[in-house]
Amino acid sequence: MPLEWVPVSDRPDLLADPVAKAVASLGVPPRVAEIDPGLADTAAFCERYGVEMEDSANCVIVSARRGGETRYAAVMVLATMRADVNGVVRRHLDARKASFAPQAEAVELTGMEYGGITPIGLPDGWPVLVDENVIRRPFVVIGSGVRRSKLALSGEALVAATRGEVLALTM
Template sequence: MAIGTLDWVEAGGRPDLLAAPVARAVAGLDGVEVAEIDPGLADTAAFCERYGVAMGESANCVIVAAKRAGEVGYAACLVLATMRADVNGIVRRHLGARKISFAPQDDAVGLTGMEYGGITPLGLPEEWPVLVDEAVAAHPGVVIGSGVRRSKLAVPGSLLAGLKTAQVLRLAN
């Protein structure tokens, strides 16, 4: 994929640019590419500006903590950078949660094995639902985190929609 000004290579060939759970998840997957970036520019707006990636070609992954009957469950939400997931409405209702919030940074990092600012749906714990916005699922190729702040992945939306625990729905209202 030619997205922005980055030098993309097959992700499976560069495990040094991936968090360990992401490297395991992309092993053998076709169509996943990785590019090295300045880790100080990992945040979406700075990244897009520096590397010539349109905000509509970039997707953000957030981890939410859903509480119901005293239990806490986690899920990932993936939306284009031009959108905001309706966490308190659509996501909460879809997960059947009484209360929902963004997962605390320490929990998100500790439970995923990924760096904050690089969390990605590839390599998440197998029991977590991955809620993929329909605009991401329909996209020919989006830039997402790689599990670390020093690189990004380029992935077809159809691959993200096809993840084992993926659920495609309209996340933004």
């Protein structure tokens, strides 16, 4: 079953509320495709819908702590790579400790579903760190804030849409 990519304005029902609000202000909004929510996890999604893993980017929410203060950031890496959370990400966020945010915390803070969290529509002030390999992709599939759909845009458009910082984030 091929994906049917349509303008997000045609299917706002396929977006989490914070994502829908954020894409409304983008100059070039991404496209959206409905998927089986049971196949939202990257490997299952790519296999079922024929999307290359190199064309899929994962968003992980990182919790960074220093001196009793906790800050959050989104980290975007290609599905074929792993983010260096305890090295590059931790140092960039000037944290003593950085780790993946607990699932329930990430869901509550973002207003998005686990397995669909995306860097578009995150709370104000959260940095979005984008691995340099993502920006090189002419087409990248990311979450939509819900498990029943995916967004697609170029790596450059992703950085522009999120005001992301491009770094060498992978190990």
